[in-house]
Amino acid sequence: MSETTSEIEVRSAGAYASIQDSGRRGLRRVGVPWSGVLDPAWMKIANALVGNLATAPVIEHFDGGLVLKVLHGRVRVAVAGQADVDISGEQGVQRVVCWRSVRLDAGETLRIRGLRAGRLVLVAVGGLQVAETLGSASTYARAGIGRPLAAGDRLSALFSEASDFLLAEPPIDGDAVIRVVAGPQTGHFADDALAQLCAAPFAITEQADRMGIRLHGPQLQHRSDAHKDIISDATVPGSMQVPGSGQPIVLLADAQTAGGYPKIATVISADLGRLANRRAGETLRFQVVDVDAAEHAARSHAEMLAQLIASIRRLPGDGSVDLEALYNNGLISGPISGFDTEE
Amino acid sequence: MAPESNVASGVRERMRVVDAGDQAFTIVLGERIAPEVVATVTALDRQIAALHQTGTLPGLIETVPTFCSLTVIYDPLQASRRQLLAEIARLPPADTHVASSASRRWRLPVCYEGDCGPDLEATAAALGMSVQALIAQHQQSEYCVYMLGFLPGFPFMGDVPSALQLPRRSEPRLRVPPGSVAIAGALTAIYPSESPGGWHLLGQCAVPLFDPERPKPSLLQAGDRVCFAAVDAAEHTRLQQAAKARALDPAAFLDAEVAS
Numbered sequence: 216m217s218e219t220t221s222e223i224e225v226r227s228a229g230a231y232a233s234i235q236d237s238g239r240r241g242l243r244r245v246g247v248p249w250s251g252v253l254d255p256a257w258m259k260i261a262n263a264l265v266g267n268l269a270t271a272p273v274i275e276h277f278d279g280g281l282v283l284k285v286l287h288g289r290v291r292v293a294v295a296g297q298a299d300v301d302i303s304g305e306q307g308v309q310r311v312v313c314w315r316s317v318r319l320d321a322g323e324t325l326r327i328r329g330l331r332a333g334r335l336v337l338v339a340v341g342g343l344q345v346a347e348t349l350g351s352a353s354t355y356a357r358a359g360i361g362r363p364l365a366a367g368d369r370l371s372a373l374f375s376e377a378s379d380f381l382l383a384e385p386p387i388d389g390d391a392v393i394r395v396v397a398g399p400q401t402g403h404f405a406d407d408a409l410a411q412l413c414a415a416p417f418a419i420t421e422q423a424d425r426m427g428i429r430l431h432g433p434q435l436q437h438r439s440d441a442h443k444d445i446i447s448d449a450t451v452p453g454s455m456q457v458p459g460s461g462q463p464i465v466l467l468a469d470a471q472t473a474g475g476y477p478k479i480a481t482v483i484s485a486d487l488g489r490l491a492n493r494r495a496g497e498t499l500r501f502q503v504v505d506v507d508a509a510e511h512a513a514r515s516h517a518e519m520l521a522q523l524i525a526s527i528r529r530l531p532g533d534g535s536v537d538l539e540a541l542y543n544n545g546l547i548s549g550p551i552s553g554f555d556t557e558e
Numbered sequence: 559m560a561p562e563s564n565v566a567s568g569v570r571e572r573m574r575v576v577d578a579g580d581q582a583f584t585i586v587l588g589e590r591i592a593p594e595v596v597a598t599v600t601a602l603d604r605q606i607a608a609l610h611q612t613g614t615l616p617g618l619i620e621t622v623p624t625f626c627s628l629t630v631i632y633d634p635l636q637a638s639r640r641q642l643l644a645e646i647a648r649l650p651p652a653d654t655h656v657a658s659s660a661s662r663r664w665r666l667p668v669c670y671e672g673d674c675g676p677d678l679e680a681t682a683a684a685l686g687m688s689v690q691a692l693i694a695q696h697q698q699s700e701y702c703v704y705m706l707g708f709l710p711g712f713p714f715m716g717d718v719p720s721a722l723q724l725p726r727r728s729e730p731r732l733r734v735p736p737g738s739v740a741i742a743g744a745l746t747a748i749y750p751s752e753s754p755g756g757w758h759l760l761g762q763c764a765v766p767l768f769d770p771e772r773p774k775p776s777l778l779q780a781g782d783r784v785c786f787a788a789v790d791a792a793e794h795t796r797l798q799q800a801a802k803a804r805a806l807d808p809a810a811f812l813d814a815e816v817a818s
Contacts, residue, residue, distance in 0.1 A: 243622045243631070245768075245776035246710040348770050358710040359751065360770045377769030398577035400582050446591060447707065447714075449622035449629035451582045481579030484634065506639050509580030513634035543778055 218342065218373040221288025221321075226367040229280020232364040233425075235468075237270040239351035242523060249452065250353035250360075251468050253335060253425065254488030256386060256520045257295035261339035263524045264293035264380045272345045272352035274338040274364065281327040281338065285319045289374045292317060292325060296336035297388075299328040315381040315530065316341070333388060334423075337541040342373030355469060379530040385478040386523060392502040393490050395455065395480035396509050400445055403477035404457070405436040409503060409548040417463070423495060425469040434461035435479060447475040453482035467491055469541065473543035483509040485516035575643065580634045580728045581619075583643070588626040588744070591716060593702045599623045600781040601652035606630070614645055625714070663700070663783040663813040664746075666763050668739050669794035670696075674729045674762035675781065677727075681741070681758045684724055696760055696786060697721050701746060701781040711750035711768025711776040715784055718746050730756035737762045737798075739786070761786075764797035765811055777808050 216493035225232070237258070238251025249478070252258040252275050259269040274281070279298065293316040294300050301310050304323035311317050319325060327336055345352040397409055417432035435457050437443045443459045454466045456476040465482055466474075482490055483504065493499060504512070574586040587602065588595030603623045617637025622629040632642055635809040670678065670693045682692040690781065694726050701715035708714075718741050726742045731754060734740070738749045740757035748769035749755060765785075766778045789797070 241620045242710075242775070243620055244706065245779065246707045246712055247775070349775060357751070358768065358770055358775075381678075396577050396579050400576070446589075447705070448584060448624045448626045448627050449578075449582075449707075451578055451629070451631060453579050453581075471708055472622060473705065478578075481577070481582075483580045506580060506583075508578055510634040510638050513580050517635050 218375045219288050220344075221290045221372050222286040223290060223340065223370045223372065224284050224286050225364050225366055225367050225370070226282040227280055227285050228364040228368075228391065229276060229282070230278035231424075232274055232276040232281050233354040234272050234361065234364070235353045236272040236345075236347050238468060239349050239355075240354050242349060243449065246472050246523070247349070247358055247372070248355065248469055248472055250351065250355040250425075253468055253491035254337070256516070256523075257335070258339070258528075259520060260314070260382055260524060261293045261337050263527055264382065264411070265291045265339045265341035266316075266375070266377055266380075267339060267343070271339070272343055274340070275284060276327060276336040276338060278334050279327050279329040279336070281336070282324060283326075283338070284324040285321050286369070286449055287321050288372075289321065290319050290372050290380070291341035291377065292319060293339045293375065293380075294336060295339070295385075296327075296330065297332040298330050298336050301326050301328060303507065312342055314385045316379045318379065324337060332494075335492045340372050341377075342375065344371045345395045355384060356371060357469075367517045380527050381530050382523060382527050384523070384526065386442075386519075388489055388492060390499075391486075391489070392500045392552060393486045394483045394504045394509065396483060396506055396533065397480050397503055398478070398540050399448070399481075400477035401479055403438055403442040404479050405438055408435045408479060411435060412463070413501050413503055416500050418498045419493045419495050421495045423547045425467055427464050428490065428493075429493045430463045430465065432462070433521050435463060436461060437477065442477060444475050445477050447473045450474050450478070451481065452485050453484065454478045455480045455482060455488040477491065483510040484507075487493040577639075578629060580639075582629055582631045584627050584629045585646075586627045591625045591704060593717075595626050596623075596702060596704050596781065597654040598652070599626070599628050602628050602649075605649050605652050606646060609645065609649065615642060618642065624707070634728050661781050661783050662705050662779075663785070663814055664778065664811050665785045665787050666811055667763055667789040667793065667797060668697075668761040668763050668786045669791055670702075670761040671787050671791045671794075674791070674794065675760045676741075677740075677758040678760055681724070681760065685722060687721065692722065692760070693788065695722055696741070696746070697788060699785075701784045703778050703780055703784060704745075705780050706778065709750055709753055709768075712776070713747055713767070713778045713782075713784070715746050717744040718742075724758070726756035727758060730754055731759075734759065735762075737764060737767075738809045761788075762778065762794060764794055764801050765808060766801055772808075805816060 235252040238249035262271050294313045348360045354364045411433050415433045417430040420429045424427040455463045456478045457463050458476045576584045587598045617633045619631045678689050682689045703713045734749050734755035736751045738759045739761040742757040
């Protein structure tokens with residue numbers, strides 16, 4: 216299979232964009248978090264759509280505004296998320312749906328205009344070339360490992376001739392509850408704190424980034440002032456720490472690896488990506504499950520992902536997509552076309 | 559649902575296991591910051607590493623030693639908490655003496671002069687001693703690296719002599735320069751990179767604590783021993799320049815393995 220090297224320029228990084236893959240392992244003991252995409256399932260789908268290995272690096276982007284221009288060569292991209300995306304070039308501006316791959320030619324520009332829901336978008340680029348540091352291409356600027364993408368950055372990709380692919384039924388990000396396992400320091404809280412965590416909705420605040428999400432809801436009472444701190448112990452992605460304010464913070468991929476606030480619970484891995492995709496102001500509810508149920512949920516989540524990836528189908532080479540099916544699946548709106556020209 | 563449960567049998571009688579979701583659990587081995595507790599954590603950590611090398615712990619991702627506990631992180635698609643704990647519970651009692659005698663000992667150069675120690679005078683005043691006495695006492699002890707965290711490569715070391723123990727600054731600094739050697743409470747540390755921080759800054763160490771380009775990026779690991787040796791401003795500048803030129807071999811600051 217012949218491959219050609221293409222070059223992409225970041226024209227705008229929008230709100231925030233960084234290169235992430237499945238993250239680096241084995242260094243939490245020296246204070247280096249995993250990093251990596253906030254929703255690994257989306258990474259695997261987006262990479263499958265462009266023919267990459269499941270854990271190849273992708274561009275993770277928050278809140279829209281990312282603009283990528285192909286300087287030379289051709290690239291194949293796929294966007295995971297619920298975004299309005301368009302491609303502009305000599306043919307004018309065309310809208311493109313998420314959850315499919317599409318080829319961009321030299322001079323064409325991909326723009327993530329805005330998000331219809333959620334705050335997270337992953338852009339997979341076929342054959343994206345990113346150097347690894349300590350076993351991963353994931354950006355973690357606090358350790359001097361890369362930096363967020365900025366206008367003017369250039370990325371190269373190996374393009375190979377292939378079909379385009381479509382995921383007809385994207386993963387559903389419903390309002391389902393977020394499940395947690397109690398512990399490790401539930402005993403530092405008042406007897407009813409865990410019940411309180413599950414009884415009322417919690418809102419996502421503006422203080423949310425790759426390190427963590429501050430929530431706002433009923434105050435979770437510590438057992439006493441002496442229980443507001445612990446001797447620092449290890450955190451994991453999903454750890455829900457509660458500082459003296461009584462308002463929980465859920466730690467994510469870039470969070471520090473140890474902390475001195477007691478942790479009332481841990482969000483299960485199957486639900487953490489959904490939580491990370493919630494917007495400020497949205498509310499969510501928690502439900503406590505035991506470790507066996509949480510491990511079972513992780514396996515179910517992996518099975519559902521495998522089924523989704525198996526359902527990815529090839530788009531006909533001439534572009535004559537089964538548009539009726541696409542339309543019925545709600546993947547596109549308005550005038551029916553794989554691409555539709557903007558008015 | 560039992561967020562805390564005791565693992566039955568043998569050496570695990572002192573061991574309490576707490577849940578940390580579906581991909582981690584934490585084995586609690588003590589309730590205070592002390593060298594003997596860290597020695598227990600280090601010993602169990604090494605035992606688990608050895609077991610992992612034999613292939614007995616499939617699905618184990620990594621372990622994280624901290625002051626009083628060891629967190630075991632695993633892939634729930636390949637292992638379960640139940641399976642891993644069953645294997646770990648079979649471990650014989652660890653010899654903590656072996657663990658501490660296998661520690662590495664570092665002698666790290668610290669410049670306590672001029673701008674390197676912006677809090678020297680205020681700290682000495684707060685402690686009711688002279689700057690010279692503060693510097694001398696900080697260098698007198700051999701410190702144990704209790705754990706790393708907060709920042710990549712950031713070592714929590716102790717214990718500092720009781721005469722030097724004081725709470726953190728009431729006003730944390732927004733920018734602590736990289737290389738700052740600092741104290742707070744019973745602990746001393748070196749900031750590997752610039753960050754906000756509330757510790758008292760006594761000096762500067764030119765040896766890079768964290769370098770992502772090194773195969774083992776962190777200079778220190780939990781259980782290491784660290785001594786500080788004062789250097790003057792000229793020597794500090796020379797070391798800084800060597801570090802910048804990537805011509806500073808960290809091994810030069812490593813004493814021989816500590817004999818038991």
